[in-house]
Amino acid sequence: MSFLRKKEDDVLKNIDLEENNNLFLGNILTVISLVVTAVFFSIIDKTPDNIIKIKVFGIYGVFILNLIFYVLREQHEWIFLGNLVMLFLGKAMFNILDVKYYIYVAINVVLSLLLVYFLRKPSKEEITEQSVLKEIAQNNKEIEKMLTEAKIKNESTQEIVKKIFKDENITPEEVVSKEKRKRSSLGRAFTRITNSILAIILVLLIQMFYLGNYVIPTGSMEPTIAVKDRVFANMIKYRFEAPKVGQIIAFKEPVTNKMMYTKRIVGAPGNTLQISKGKVDLKTFMMANVDNQPIYPDASQFTDKKSFEEAVKKYYADTKAFNSLKVANVGGEMLINGEKSKVLAEVKPEKNYLPEGLMGNNKIYIPKKGDKVKLDKIIAISKSEYMTIYNERSFDIDWEKFSFGENYKTMSGKEFLKEIKTTENFKDIIGNDDSNSTENYYTFLLKVEGRPEMVMPIMDFKYDDALFTRLLNGETITLDKDYYMAMGDNTANSLDTRYFGLVAKNRIKGELLLRWWPLNRIGLM
Numbered sequence: 001m002s003f004l005r006k007k008e009d010d011v012l013k014n015i016d017l018e019e020n021n022n023l024f025l026g027n028i029l030t031v032i033s034l035v036v037t038a039v040f041f042s043i044i045d046k047t048p049d050n051i052i053k054i055k056v057f058g059i060y061g062v063f064i065l066n067l068i069f070y071v072l073r074e075q076h077e078w079i080f081l082g083n084l085v086m087l088f089l090g091k092a093m094f095n096i097l098d099v100k101y102y103i104y105v106a107i108n109v110v111l112s113l114l115l116v117y118f119l120r121k122p123s124k125e126e127i128t129e130q131s132v133l134k135e136i137a138q139n140n141k142e143i144e145k146m147l148t149e150a151k152i153k154n155e156s157t158q159e160i161v162k163k164i165f166k167d168e169n170i171t172p173e174e175v176v177s178k179e180k181r182k183r184s185s186l187g188r189a190f191t192r193i194t195n196s197i198l199a200i201i202l203v204l205l206i207q208m209f210y211l212g213n214y215v216i217p218t219g220s221m222e223p224t225i226a227v228k229d230r231v232f233a234n235m236i237k238y239r240f241e242a243p244k245v246g247q248i249i250a251f252k253e254p255v256t257n258k259m260m261y262t263k264r265i266v267g268a269p270g271n272t273l274q275i276s277k278g279k280v281d282l283k284t285f286m287m288a289n290v291d292n293q294p295i296y297p298d299a300s301q302f303t304d305k306k307s308f309e310e311a312v313k314k315y316y317a318d319t320k321a322f323n324s325l326k327v328a329n330v331g332g333e334m335l336i337n338g339e340k341s342k343v344l345a346e347v348k349p350e351k352n353y354l355p356e357g358l359m360g361n362n363k364i365y366i367p368k369k370g371d372k373v374k375l376d377k378i379i380a381i382s383k384s385e386y387m388t389i390y391n392e393r394s395f396d397i398d399w400e401k402f403s404f405g406e407n408y409k410t411m412s413g414k415e416f417l418k419e420i421k422t423t424e425n426f427k428d429i430i431g432n433d434d435s436n437s438t439e440n441y442y443t444f445l446l447k448v449e450g451r452p453e454m455v456m457p458i459m460d461f462k463y464d465d466a467l468f469t470r471l472l473n474g475e476t477i478t479l480d481k482d483y484y485m486a487m488g489d490n491t492a493n494s495l496d497t498r499y500f501g502l503v504a505k506n507r508i509k510g511e512l513l514l515r516w517w518p519l520n521r522i523g524l525m
Contacts, residue, residue, distance in 0.1 A: 004198075008190040012181040017122050026073075026118030033070050033111045037063060040104040049095055052215075052228055052517070058094030059101065062086055066108055073119055077189040079112035081196045088204075092213060095228065116189045123183035129157050129172045210235050212510050214250055214260060220488030220496065221262055223349070224248070224525075230517035231262075231525065233510035243484060243505070244268065245336065246343035248512040248525055251486065254459035255431045255500045262512065263496050266334055266344060266353075267485035269368035269505075272453055275355040276332035282355065283404045285330050294318040323492035327352055331491065332361070347489065354491045356403060357498035358443065358456060365453035366502065367483050372449040373458070374476045378416040380440040382407040397433055397441045399499070413472030416442070423469045430462040431500060443501070449476065457501030458483065481505055 041063055049055040065082045069075055083105040090096040090105070157172045170178075181187050212233035219227050225248070233250045243249060245265050253261045267273040280288075297311035331352025334341050355361040358379070367373060381402050383395040401407040411419070420429060430442050446455035461468050461477075471477060483502040488494025497503060512525040 004194050005191075008187070008194065009178060009181060012184070012187055012190070015120070015186065017120060017181060017184045017186060022118040026115060029111065029115055029118060030070055030073055033066070033108070033115070036104070036107060036111070037066055037070065040100065044101050044104065045098040049228075052095040052230075054517070055094045055096060058086060058090055058096055062105060062108075069112075073115075074121075074185065075189070076112040076115040076119070077192045079108055080116070080193060083108040083112065084197075085200065088200075092215065093230075095215065116186065120184065120186040122185075123180055123187075125183060127176055127179050127183065129176055208235075211513075212250060214262065216262055217259075218493075220490050220494035221248070221264070222490040222493075224264075224347075224489045225262065225512075225515065226521075229515050229521070231512050232514045232516060234513045235510040237511050238505075238508055242268070242482070243508055243511070244343075245271075245341065246347065249486060249508050250510050250512060251503050251508045253500070254503065254507060255433075257427075257463070260509070261486075261496075263486035263488050263494070264344075264347070265484055266341070266487050267336060267364075267366045269366055269482035269484065271336050271366045272338065272363055273359075273366060273485055274335045274338075274363040275353045275359065275361055276335055277361055278330040278332045278352065278355075280329055282326075282330050282400075285326060286400065289322070289325075292322065294322055327354055327492055330354055351489065351491065353487065354498075357399060357496075358445065358501070359498040360403060362454045364485075365448055365451045365455055366485055367446075367448050367455060367458075367479055369479055369482050371479050372476045373446045373455065373479060374449070374474065375413045375471045376445040376447045376455070377410045378413060378442060378444050378472075380409050380411065380442055382440060383437075395434075395437060413474060417469075417472055424465050426462040426465055426468045430468075431457075431459055456485070456497065458504070459501055460504055460507075484508070 044059065046056070046059055062082060066079050069079050086094075086096075087102060087105045087109065090101065096102075182191070212235045214231050214233060216225050216227060216229045216231065225231065243265055245268055248262065248264050250260055250262050253259050286293075294315050296315055297308060299308055302308040302311065331354050334344050334353050336344075381397055381399070384398040384401075384407075385393060385395055398407050417423065422429075430444065432439070433441055444457050446458065448455050461471060467477065482505045484505065485497045486503055487496040487498060514522075514524055516522055
């Protein structure tokens, strides 16, 4: 901190703090700032968020902060700091998505810094050698004792200054000048800004390496965690111990390598995993309930918005009821190493898991570091065309028909190479579920040397073209990581490892620790 204070003083020495010839520019810039605030207030989306209710505080709070200090025409550093914080945390903390909002706060970061300079003022306080020494002695018994002894010995101010600042070659006049610079409006602004930026950097570092802050994007973990819940994750735990079955984790998904997912670990390295069979299989259930499946309402069939919204609400309620029925009839218990998992059985409410995706009811093996794997087969799943609620064509992976044993084909690695005619960009070919493309969805299954069970895909392989080519040509790969299976508690509405495959340990960022929003559900996970 002393280094920063010295650098601040070095800058202030080169600025005339007693006489300011930029007041006119400052006044013009203040008017511009108020106009900009008025314009953006009228165009920014201020629609409340029914789930993240603090969103409105984030929006209106910035406008109120800016307006107060622009009108006061002083302490503009608070505008700088407030807008800088919202520039980085507006989306993560308040779910503010409007780009115009971020343009506005970025403009204010610049304007406020200019106003700090143009409207600078000298300190109004009377600063003398004695007042400076008296302030230095406050809460410092050693210096207080030194001043008392100096007074008894009738020492001069210069001698006292030399004793206090023995490491610096400084005169009493320079001490006063330095204090005047520090207490000027610009000096105070520098101190507030540097202190606050250091605090912000510290918070960001803590979030990045020790305490991750996440917003839950989907309902895949309901009822345990709801959509748009805000949670903190313990980011250091797994540096000292391995993840365990039953723990809720935050991890970077391997399909696009972009999004953070939140799921519960259901299988660890070296485990076999299987979802036991339910009362009926999926095909039998769907055929028996073909007329009961909810259909999303067609907006063109409604004459008013309210009726359509009511129909949508009913659709989601019916879908939830239908999914519960499906889980009760098709779902099964999670078997780890052939036995019902006691840990997962204790999760409330107790649940079954749907045998969907690649996993189905198959018994799978979760590989560990040191296992040798090779390609078993490539699977090409057909896509089905459907119309979106916006009356646009879209193409989706038909996992339902795949579960029925339909609409897919398998091939060897070499047959796959002949079909795609390339050994590059596997990351764009494997696991590509682009809804605008009619191309097949390609995935794969593995085998571990010495094991009879099916092994789910390791999507990390596709990011290394040379390694994936070796795999396609039948070569064996020795694993250098442990892998896990993780699924959503809301098994009927969760895109998880049943579909895309295994999660490498290095992708797991932390264990969910605390839900801090909404406030009525705050608590440890």
